[in-house]
Amino acid sequence: MNLKSPKYHFKNLETKYSLKDWWPAQSEFEIMVGAILTQNTSWNNVEKAITNLKGSINLDPTSILAAPHEFLETLIHPSGYYKVKTRRLKALCTLLVNEFDGSTSKMKQLPWREIRAMLLGVNGIGPETADDILLYALHKPVFVIDQYTIRIFSRLGFNPSSDSYEGWQQFFMQSLPNDVDLFKNYHALIIIHAKNLCRKTPICEPCPLKKDCNYPNR
DNA sequence: GGCCAGGACACCA
DNA sequence: TGGTGTCATGGC
Numbered sequence: 357m358n359l360k361s362p363k364y365h366f367k368n369l370e371t372k373y374s375l376k377d378w379w380p381a382q383s384e385f386e387i388m389v390g391a392i393l394t395q396n397t398s399w400n401n402v403e404k405a406i407t408n409l410k411g412s413i414n415l416d417p418t419s420i421l422a423a424p425h426e427f428l429e430t431l432i433h434p435s436g437y438y439k440v441k442t443r444r445l446k447a448l449c450t451l452l453v454n455e456f457d458g459s460t461s462k463m464k465q466l467p468w469r470e471i472r473a474m475l476l477g478v479n480g481i482g483p484e485t486a487d488d489i490l491l492y493a494l495h496k497p498v499f500v501i502d503q504y505t506i507r508i509f510s511r512l513g514f515n516p517s518s519d520s521y522e523g524w525q526q527f528f529m530q531s532l533p534n535d536v537d538l539f540k541n542y543h544a545l546i547i548i549h550a551k552n553l554c555r556k557t558p559i560c561e562p563c564p565l566k567k568d569c570n571y572p573n574r
Numbered sequence: 575g576g577c578c579a580g581g582a583c584a585c586c587a
Numbered sequence: 588t589g590g591t592g593t594c595a596t597g598g599c
Contacts, residue, residue, distance in 0.1 A: 379580085395581040401597055402580085436596035440582085482582045502580070547580050577599090585592085 359513050362531045366538070369545040378544040379492055384460040385452075386415055387493035391485050392444050393435040404434035417449035417458040444480030451478050460493065468496035483521045491543070497536045499528040500543040504550035 381387045386406065393402040406415075408431040413419045420428065428442045435441060449458075451474060456462040463471060468490050475486035483501070490496040501524045509524075516527040532538060 391580090394579090396579065396594090397581085397596075398579040398598075400579090401595095404597085434596060436579090437581090437594050438596080440594055444582090480582065484581060488580080500580090504580085543580085551579090579596100579598095581594105583593090586590090587588105 362509075362514075362528060362542075365512070366532075366542050366545070369549055370541070373545055373548045375541055375544050375548075378548070383415065384493040385417065388448060388460070388489050389415065389420075389445065391488040391493070392441055392448060392480065393432060394488075395437070395441070395485060397436050401435045405432040408432065408434070417452040420445055420449045421453060440480065444478075447478045447480055448475075451475070464494045464496075468494070468498055471496070472498070483525075487525070491536070491539055495536050497529075497534050497539060499525050499532070499539050501525050501528070502543075502547070505543070505546050508546060508550065508553070 379387065379390065381390060389409070390402055390406060393405050409415055412427075412431055413423055423431075425442060425446075428445065429438045432438050432441055432445070452458050452460070452463065455474065471494065472486050472490060475481050475489060476483065481489075487498045487500040490498045491500055501521050505528075506524055514527065516523040518526075528542075532542070
């Protein structure tokens with residue numbers, strides 16, 4: 357089978373969608389917060405939670421650690437899973453404060469593999485959230501994999517040597533130039549596209565249908 | 575009223 | 588190692 361390259365599909369998506377304000381944020385730390393709040397949650401709900409946070413406390417690791425647990429829960433309530441996400445936010449801030457004096461700039465100075473290992477050691481930060489933080493907050497060249505990516509590229513016929521998060525990540529990072537902006541835009545385009553996609557539809561043909569579709573997921 | 579969303583983890587076999 | 592339940596709100 358002669359599959360079109362990931363580069364080809366990127367160009368295709370790039371001509372189709374706008375990336376304007378895909379991940380709006382005023383600081384690197386705000387992106388980290390968003391990465392946790394958006395776990396299995398629509399961005400619309402995350403925005404409400406971030407607005408609450410910014411309206412009530414300074415959005416920095418020290419202030420989040422200083423805020424009472426129950427107060428944080430009420431602030432991030434709209435993003436769902438507010439109890440676990442409060443714990444996760446505090447855990448991330450503990451790492452930032454203890455290891456990097458609360459500074460994302462200091463964190464950035466380490467090689468991304470070291471940062472990734474530290475992030476994955478934080479309870480509540482899995483591979484996708486860690487890579488969101490590395491790519492969008494810290495501008496490290498890491499390709500983010502999510503269920504959309506696997507669904508779409510499986511359907512296109514791609515089949516990495518290992519059907520795992522790391523397998524798919526390796527596939528994309530070996531297929532594409534090592535370019536932070538390319539990785540940022542590609543992941544965003546996949547998500548934007550997936551929202552307009554039916555599982556039956558090729559990647560180049562948006563479809564509003566999502567339910568009642570019997571096309572196999574994998 | 576059910577489905578879905580910019581995941582992760584604990585638990586079990 | 589893989590499958591399943593849990594965490595939860597808000598839009599459609």
